[in-house]
Amino acid sequence: MSTQSAAAWRRLRSHRTAVIACAVLICVALACAVGPWIAGTLGLDATTIDTGFGAAPPSPRHWFGTDTLGRDLLMRVLIGGRIALVVAVVATAIALVIGVAYGATAAYAGGWIDEVMMRVVDVLYGVPTLAFLVVVMAVMETRSLVVLFALIGAISWLTMARIVRGQVLGLRGQAFVEAARAIGAPSARILIRHVLPNAAGPVIVYATLALPGVMLTEAFLSYLGLGVQAPLASWGTLVTEGSAQVLVYPWMLLCPGGVMAVTVVALNFLGDGLRDALEPVTPPD
Amino acid sequence: MIQFVAARLFGGLGVIAAVATVCFFLLRAAPGGPFDSEARMSPEIQHSLEERYHLRDPLWRQYAAYMAGLAHGDLGQSIKRPQTVNELIAAHFPVSATIGLCALGMAIGLGMTMGVEAARRHNRWPDHGLMALALIGISIPSFVVGPMLVSLVSVRLGWLPPVRIDGPSGYVLPAITLGLIYTGVIARLARAGLLEVLGQDFVRTARAKGLAERVVVWKHALRLGVLPVVTYLGPATAALISGSLVVEKVFQVPGLGFYFVNSIADRDYPVLTGVFVFYVAILVALNLVVDLVHSWLDPRIAQRNR
Numbered sequence: 001m002s003t004q005s006a007a008a009w010r011r012l013r014s015h016r017t018a019v020i021a022c023a024v025l026i027c028v029a030l031a032c033a034v035g036p037w038i039a040g041t042l043g044l045d046a047t048t049i050d051t052g053f054g055a056a057p058p059s060p061r062h063w064f065g066t067d068t069l070g071r072d073l074l075m076r077v078l079i080g081g082r083i084a085l086v087v088a089v090v091a092t093a094i095a096l097v098i099g100v101a102y103g104a105t106a107a108y109a110g111g112w113i114d115e116v117m118m119r120v121v122d123v124l125y126g127v128p129t130l131a132f133l134v135v136v137m138a139v140m141e142t143r144s145l146v147v148l149f150a151l152i153g154a155i156s157w158l159t160m161a162r163i164v165r166g167q168v169l170g171l172r173g174q175a176f177v178e179a180a181r182a183i184g185a186p187s188a189r190i191l192i193r194h195v196l197p198n199a200a201g202p203v204i205v206y207a208t209l210a211l212p213g214v215m216l217t218e219a220f221l222s223y224l225g226l227g228v229q230a231p232l233a234s235w236g237t238l239v240t241e242g243s244a245q246v247l248v249y250p251w252m253l254l255c256p257g258g259v260m261a262v263t264v265v266a267l268n269f270l271g272d273g274l275r276d277a278l279e280p281v282t283p284p285d
Numbered sequence: 286m287i288q289f290v291a292a293r294l295f296g297g298l299g300v301i302a303a304v305a306t307v308c309f310f311l312l313r314a315a316p317g318g319p320f321d322s323e324a325r326m327s328p329e330i331q332h333s334l335e336e337r338y339h340l341r342d343p344l345w346r347q348y349a350a351y352m353a354g355l356a357h358g359d360l361g362q363s364i365k366r367p368q369t370v371n372e373l374i375a376a377h378f379p380v381s382a383t384i385g386l387c388a389l390g391m392a393i394g395l396g397m398t399m400g401v402e403a404a405r406r407h408n409r410w411p412d413h414g415l416m417a418l419a420l421i422g423i424s425i426p427s428f429v430v431g432p433m434l435v436s437l438v439s440v441r442l443g444w445l446p447p448v449r450i451d452g453p454s455g456y457v458l459p460a461i462t463l464g465l466i467y468t469g470v471i472a473r474l475a476r477a478g479l480l481e482v483l484g485q486d487f488v489r490t491a492r493a494k495g496l497a498e499r500v501v502v503w504k505h506a507l508r509l510g511v512l513p514v515v516t517y518l519g520p521a522t523a524a525l526i527s528g529s530l531v532v533e534k535v536f537q538v539p540g541l542g543f544y545f546v547n548s549i550a551d552r553d554y555p556v557l558t559g560v561f562v563f564y565v566a567i568l569v570a571l572n573l574v575v576d577l578v579h580s581w582l583d584p585r586i587a588q589r590n591r
Binding site for chain 2: 017123125126127128130131132134135136137138139212216219220223224226239240242243247250253254257258260261264265267268269272
């Protein structure tokens, strides 16, 4: 580990809220990953209908209560969390790849290519993303998860492109890049091996901060009936079901909504902590 | 300056035309037509209905007719409702706009105050507390906050009507729900912007003159410190539109977003395209206003735009 990243790591660990947020996130992810499996050995799962307890409030047997059909809500939240987390991570990764490639290309090419590429980003910034997804989803017959990944990723890369461009513009004039060019390294190699690794800090920070937004987009789409579809459930669909029952069975909204809110809050806190750790001084524009 | 505005206006019209074109062809490529769900329609009736809406014309002619209408501000005729898209927008946009403006007003008022107070107490507990509050406001999805507010304020306490807008009291909860997110973002931006400015020479000069701290912060520093917030107002409007799609569904508000979302199930292409184009047009206009406000607040930017 280089001294630079060691220092960043030290700063992150001394950031109390970021450490707590990180722990919370690990707990949520672990619970979603292995929770249903452990509960399965105890005879609990997300699909069995416990007719004796149709829409029961939280109890020692059903910690989050049961839904209107008598299914265990905690299991549904954990299984839904798998989908919510996977969608968020994959869509953010897609946005990351597009944004880094786009931003780096624009900055490295420079001149009018840069000008045109960034104008396109400016224009796309002005498109209401959720409304755009609504239009695209209207066209899509298949509501598969892959389509969802791709679409959410495809609308979330704009800020990443700007950040990467700014970083690359700052880096490409530096001596070590000049040196690489002087020994005859091709542009693509300079960009990938020398420039981009040095832009990793802000990219990590922004990716962390983009995750909650992506997660909310998936939830909103599911809420509008355009996201994750019926046999599958995500936090968005669970909250949708819960919000219809909020006056009678409040736990059906509070439990999935609470877990989701805690996750998003934790991601935002972690992102803030990472920013403080990796970008101790914000460079002026 | 005039040249700058003209260039931006021209570019904006290009964007609107491009968006309309993409929407038009995207929706025509969609499988299934608007009359599919109607039960057992005789082929003759379907034929004449499609004639009526020019759906049997060649595609390029439909496109040309649509763009010609658009150039006159005519967004077309809804297929499932008796109104034109223009009438639909005229009837329902004011509802959405009222809620949006209330939300934005609350966000600016509350968010700026939070941001300024946090910046003045930088790195002390009010700063941490306010920023944590802002982050939580950003993080909790509106479709969780909305139903919770309804069950608490309207049902448990009985202060406000639960759903449906009857008079101004029905706007309160949707506006608060929608405003919370922007309050958080604006508070964070205002704090960051102000912190950057507070250390600068002109602030020291203002303090050295013996001005009251309140005047220094709110009048001198904030003029420059507010720039990030102003920049955000463009994208904020974009997000406000997206957010209102969800909030209008939560509260069953008869706003434009509600009809926009419903028109998917109806396959009402003209409404989908028309409302989306309308949204983009609003954003183009507002982003221009934001740029102009920018150069008014910071004359150095005006210099660059010239």
